[in-house]
Amino acid sequence: MIKFVQCVRRKPGLSKQDFREHWGGYGEKVREIASASKAARCISSTALVVDQNMEIMQSRGTKAPYDGMVELWWQKGADVVAFLQTNVGAEMVEELRAAQEAFMDLPNCTFFFASEDA
DSSP states (O other), X not given: OEEXXXXXXXXXXXOHHHHHHHHHHHHXXXXXXXXXXXXXXXXXXXXXXXXXXXXXXXXXXXXXXXXXXXXXXXXXXXXXXXXXTSHHHHHHHHHHHHHHHHHBOGGGOEEEEEEOOO
């Protein structure tokens, strides 16, 4: 199983409410890509605003939680590579990039491919 993971931080000055409004539309675009690329699974999550997150951050000296996270899964890496090589795939990814620039603090986000270990 191959995953594409996005750990997202909102742009400085963007409220959590405004982030969530952008996030909803962004999630729709991600789900469209998941469907078109025949992803096995697509999940988007937002960080909870709970005391426990602050406690973990302070006790371990970590950064604040990401504001959102996306995970896309494919059975085979070849599936996502084939999709990305199509004109439709390239256009959809370009639309996603434009959406990211509108509300994400891209230098402080992390995007990566990973394999699922059994």
